[in-house]
Amino acid sequence: MSRIVIIGGSDAGISAALRAREIDPSCEILVVTADAYPNFSICGLPFYLSGEIADWRTLAHRTLADLESEGIQLLLNHRAEAVDPDRKLVRVVGGTGTRDLNYDKLVIGTGAESVKPDIPGMDLPGVFLLRWMDDCFAVNDYLSASQRRSAIIVGGGYIGMEMADALTLRGLAVTVVEFFDTVLTTFDDVLGREVAAELHRHGVNVVTGTAIEAIRRVDEGQRISGSAGFDLRADMVLVSVGAKPCVDLAVNAGISTGFKGAIQVNSRMQTNLSDIYAAGDCVVTRHRLIHDDVYLPLGTTAHKQGRVAGENAADGDREYAGSLGTQAVKIFDLVAARTGFRDDEAAGAGFDPFTDDFETWDHKVYYPGAQKLRIRMTGDRRTGRLLGAQILGGKGSEVSKRVDICATALFHEMKMEELADLDLSYTPPLSSPWDPVQMAVQAWMRNAR
Amino acid sequence: MSRIVIIGGSDAGISAALRAREIDPSCEILVVTADAYPNFSICGLPFYLSGEIADWRTLAHRTLADLESEGIQLLLNHRAEAVDPDRKLVRVVGGTGTRDLNYDKLVIGTGAESVKPDIPGMDLPGVFLLRWMDDCFAVNDYLSASQRRSAIIVGGGYIGMEMADALTLRGLAVTVVEFFDTVLTTFDDVLGREVAAELHRHGVNVVTGTAIEAIRRVDEGQRISGSAGFDLRADMVLVSVGAKPCVDLAVNAGISTGFKGAIQVNSRMQTNLSDIYAAGDCVVTRHRLIHDDVYLPLGTTAHKQGRVAGENAADGDREYAGSLGTQAVKIFDLVAARTGFRDDEAAGAGFDPFTDDFETWDHKVYYPGAQKLRIRMTGDRRTGRLLGAQILGGKGSEVSKRVDICATALFHEMKMEELADLDLSYTPPLSSPWDPVQMAVQAWMRNAR
Numbered sequence: 049m050s051r052i053v054i055i056g057g058s059d060a061g062i063s064a065a066l067r068a069r070e071i072d073p074s075c076e077i078l079v080v081t082a083d084a085y086p087n088f089s090i091c092g093l094p095f096y097l098s099g100e101i102a103d104w105r106t107l108a109h110r111t112l113a114d115l116e117s118e119g120i121q122l123l124l125n126h127r128a129e130a131v132d133p134d135r136k137l138v139r140v141v142g143g144t145g146t147r148d149l150n151y152d153k154l155v156i157g158t159g160a161e162s163v164k165p166d167i168p169g170m171d172l173p174g175v176f177l178l179r180w181m182d183d184c185f186a187v188n189d190y191l192s193a194s195q196r197r198s199a200i201i202v203g204g205g206y207i208g209m210e211m212a213d214a215l216t217l218r219g220l221a222v223t224v225v226e227f228f229d230t231v232l233t234t235f236d237d238v239l240g241r242e243v244a245a246e247l248h249r250h251g252v253n254v255v256t257g258t259a260i261e262a263i264r265r266v267d268e269g270q271r272i273s274g275s276a277g278f279d280l281r282a283d284m285v286l287v288s289v290g291a292k293p294c295v296d297l298a299v300n301a302g303i304s305t306g307f308k309g310a311i312q313v314n315s316r317m318q319t320n321l322s323d324i325y326a327a328g329d330c331v332v333t334r335h336r337l338i339h340d341d342v343y344l345p346l347g348t349t350a351h352k353q354g355r356v357a358g359e360n361a362a363d364g365d366r367e368y369a370g371s372l373g374t375q376a377v378k379i380f381d382l383v384a385a386r387t388g389f390r391d392d393e394a395a396g397a398g399f400d401p402f403t404d405d406f407e408t409w410d411h412k413v414y415y416p417g418a419q420k421l422r423i424r425m426t427g428d429r430r431t432g433r434l435l436g437a438q439i440l441g442g443k444g445s446e447v448s449k450r451v452d453i454c455a456t457a458l459f460h461e462m463k464m465e466e467l468a469d470l471d472l473s474y475t476p477p478l479s480s481p482w483d484p485v486q487m488a489v490q491a492w493m494r495n496a497r
Numbered sequence: 498m499s500r501i502v503i504i505g506g507s508d509a510g511i512s513a514a515l516r517a518r519e520i521d522p523s524c525e526i527l528v529v530t531a532d533a534y535p536n537f538s539i540c541g542l543p544f545y546l547s548g549e550i551a552d553w554r555t556l557a558h559r560t561l562a563d564l565e566s567e568g569i570q571l572l573l574n575h576r577a578e579a580v581d582p583d584r585k586l587v588r589v590v591g592g593t594g595t596r597d598l599n600y601d602k603l604v605i606g607t608g609a610e611s612v613k614p615d616i617p618g619m620d621l622p623g624v625f626l627l628r629w630m631d632d633c634f635a636v637n638d639y640l641s642a643s644q645r646r647s648a649i650i651v652g653g654g655y656i657g658m659e660m661a662d663a664l665t666l667r668g669l670a671v672t673v674v675e676f677f678d679t680v681l682t683t684f685d686d687v688l689g690r691e692v693a694a695e696l697h698r699h700g701v702n703v704v705t706g707t708a709i710e711a712i713r714r715v716d717e718g719q720r721i722s723g724s725a726g727f728d729l730r731a732d733m734v735l736v737s738v739g740a741k742p743c744v745d746l747a748v749n750a751g752i753s754t755g756f757k758g759a760i761q762v763n764s765r766m767q768t769n770l771s772d773i774y775a776a777g778d779c780v781v782t783r784h785r786l787i788h789d790d791v792y793l794p795l796g797t798t799a800h801k802q803g804r805v806a807g808e809n810a811a812d813g814d815r816e817y818a819g820s821l822g823t824q825a826v827k828i829f830d831l832v833a834a835r836t837g838f839r840d841d842e843a844a845g846a847g848f849d850p851f852t853d854d855f856e857t858w859d860h861k862v863y864y865p866g867a868q869k870l871r872i873r874m875t876g877d878r879r880t881g882r883l884l885g886a887q888i889l890g891g892k893g894s895e896v897s898k899r900v901d902i903c904a905t906a907l908f909h910e911m912k913m914e915e916l917a918d919l920d921l922s923y924t925p926p927l928s929s930p931w932d933p934v935q936m937a938v939q940a941w942m943r944n945a946r
Contacts, residue, residue: 059930070943089861089863089925089930091861091923091924091925091930092861092863092864092925095863095864095925095926100864100865101863101864106862106863107863336920346923347923347930348920348921348922348923348930348931349920350930351930351931352917352918352920355917368918369915369918369919369920370920371920372920373920374920374921374922375922375923375924376922376923376924376927376928377924378924378926378927383924383927385922387920387922412538412540412541413555414538414541414544414550414555414556415541415544415549415550416549443926444893446895446897446898448895448922448923448924448927448928449895449898449899449901449902449921449922449928449932450898450901451922452898452899452902452919452921452922452932453898453901453902453905455919455920455921455922456902456905456906456909456919456921457905459918459919459920460905460909466818468801468804469801469817469818469908470818470901470904470905470908471785471797471798471801471818471819471820471821471822471823471836471904471908472797472823472898472901472904472905473797473823473824473825473834473836473897473898473900473901473904474540474795474796474797474824474825474897475540475824475825475826475827475832475897476538476540476541476544477544477827477892478825478827478832478897479825479897479898481508481538481540481558481796481797481799481800482797482800483898483901494519
């Protein structure tokens with residue numbers, strides 16, 4: 049009986065375990081996790097910290113019992129310290145000490161860690177990163193401890209935006225400090241500014257174009273200073289300025305790395321060492337539009353890559369189809385979603401992009417409750433190919449699944465004019481005879497000439 | 498300067514006119530319409546009759562002035578009586594009498610009419626069909642006239658369901674009478690029964706398995722009798738038992754018809770007569786899954802076919818890509834949407850179908866407001882191809898655009914396992930790391946073996 053050892057119990061690791069079990073009901077599967085929370089939805093942490101989720105246990109995609117009933121063994125609170133690829137051993141530390149686990153196939157899903165800026169004060173009490181369950185508990189304990197009335201969030205990305213929403217809902221006065229000129233810089237500036245306006249509408253103070261330089265402890269709180277004279281005190285500081293792959297274990301074992309230092313894998317999620325696979329936030333991601341590697345740590349991708357790694361580790365044969373960078377985020381009453389490339393990214397990849405900005409209603413405006421959608425379609429002038437889409441609209445206007453129509457079209461390298469051929473659903477309370485995505489496509493075709 | 502005459506001012510005709518104008522800014526475009534309401538959203542009639550839309554004028558996709566500003570001439574309240582394909586003339590009747598219009602290219606968009614069952618009493622006052630604006634005004638006037646407290650709707654299809662919702666909202670006691678064993682028979686029975694339960698929850702009386710035999714006038718109302726002793730009185734009766742193509746004009750001109758008597762067109766929307774195109778509810782529809790003609794009168798299809806006809810009439814070159822029968826309907830708090838084939842339809846078309854019934858939440862259940870989705874995926878056992886999808890869920894759970902992901906996948910003849918490769922968007926308030934559609938696909942793959 050072959051033995052698959054999986055290092056890491058988050059999205060990639062558990063997806064690998066579940067798929068390996070489906071493919072091979074007889075193999076032994078052991079997942080080594082550094083904490084006691086395997087298969088937790090860490091994307092849900094902001095909604096626990098906001099108070100919207102009463103019990104953190106509901107964040108588990110599956111319980112330990114669920115996993116064990118699938119015949120997946122778990123070694124909790126054990127850290128993998130070293131891999132010996134020649135002897136096919138993983139050295140783990142935890143519980144009663146150190147021991148070596150033998151494997152036939154190894155899947156590395158060590159994930160990413162929050163980027164920790166190199167400024168004074170990052171280790172002060174009241175200054176937090178947010179990635180794992182333990183981070184979440186630390187923030188929650190701190191906020192529950194006594195009068196916490198204000199927070200500074202450093203970084204206006206996805207987590208920063210969701211935490212601005214969450215901490216406002218929890219009753220804190222929130223300031224977001226962002227290095228660039230607007231927030232949510234994975235979207236075009238004009239959309240980022242609409243998101244900033246939404247933050248303002250909900251009482252969030254947004255400071256852009258500001259680099260953080262130091263955090264100091266003052267009277268039970270923190271004081272942050274930065275560029276352009278920025279100087280503000282708050283009861284807590286959350287720093288969310290990105291993620292980087294956790295690769296030390298892999299590198300020390302002789303595994304090669306690639307783009308942004310992430311573990312290099314092929315389409316079968318194999319590393320350069322035989323019988324060792326890797327998946328999720330610790331690996332490079334094949335981008336489907338450019339057929340080249342990028343670094344795009346996302347839960348959706350980790351699930352898909354983990355599934356591929358698990359299938360191959362169980363002697364299946366499956367390739368990862370590639371990412372389009374499809375993402376969605378809810379910020380107060382807005383939803384922003386994107387797939388594929390923005391104009392600048394497309395130009396950087398050698399396309400001849402044109403981006404059209406189109407505004408319409410999510411459904412026939414005569415029916416009550418219509419909401420504005422802003423759709424930015426990017427296509428290639430030379431070939432007429434769709435390259436990307438960004439949509440911003442109100443919650444309830446099917447923004448995210450409209451972007452998914454575009455993602456499915458991108459997957460097939462559709463031309464803009466072909467999108468107008470798609471037979472999409474319509475009823476006046478939910479859409480128009482031409483879906484807003486198709487109206488945006490038609491506008492692109494008119495304007496791109 | 499070439500002259501394009503278009504007969505019919507609804508979805509197909511106006512789409513043809515607008516596209517012809519885009520393609521050829523110089524041509525003359527004349528649209529002949531039988532009523533005074535060109536380019537109205539007749540799909541919106543139930544929402545006017547419900548009282549949700551205060552002003553019927555808002556049902557116009559575009560105003561007359563909008564259309565005229567595009568250089569589209571309109572001849573309202575004129576009925577096309579005959580086409581002479583040899584002399585390239587259309588005889589129209591209206592206004593001051595009869596006259597002949599010459600054309601270089603002709604587009605026929607005469608639409609469909611409601612099927613009128615051959616039973617006594619169909620012409621009684623208080624008995625209505627519902628298709629055009631005049632039908633709508635007649636129903637509205639009747640309901641506004643005096644105490645109208647009850648309605649019987651004959652036919653449990655899309656219009657019947659929307660009108661059950663609408664008239665309930667307007668305060669009437671509604672009974673739906675359906676010939677088959679459940680309502681919304683374009684969906685699988687199990688979903689139709691869920692829709693019937695939704696109707697019951699909102700106080701609608703649902704009578705199935707009953708054929709209507711006669712309508713009689715009784716004390717300011719109507720009494721309907723039917724099979725199995727059905728006998729019920731109501732203040733009004735709405736009969737919505739389907740649509741059939743309006744083809745007399747075309748047939749008399751020598752134009753060939755095909756499936757269900759609809760006008761036969763090729764992929765360029767050409768009829769058998771040169772320089773005569775046809776589009777919309779009066780023509781056959783090419784089904785993309787079987788590469789053969791069906792009859793599927795839908796607004797979305799009429800827009801697309803009209804656009805193709807208009808482009809070709811203006812000397813462009815475009816083919817209609819085919820329909821997948823994608824449809825959505827909101828019934829009280831439920832949305833039902835479908836694309837492609839059901840199991841029985843797929844079997845009839847020679848596939849080896851398997852349909853899996855899958856239930857999950859529209860988003861991570863830990864986040865408030867999660868709603869159940871019921872997803873029925875149909876695929877081909879032999880090839881693993883997706884053949885169709887039906888989704889039922891609460892309003893606000895992105896049912897219709899999730900079906901559109903499937904419609905886009907079907908357009909590309911994707912295999913089930915490939916749908917799991919799609920890079921779809923995720924954030925806990927809106928989806929799961931595997932979108933519910935992908936979870937349903939994975940369940941199909943497990944169960945179809």
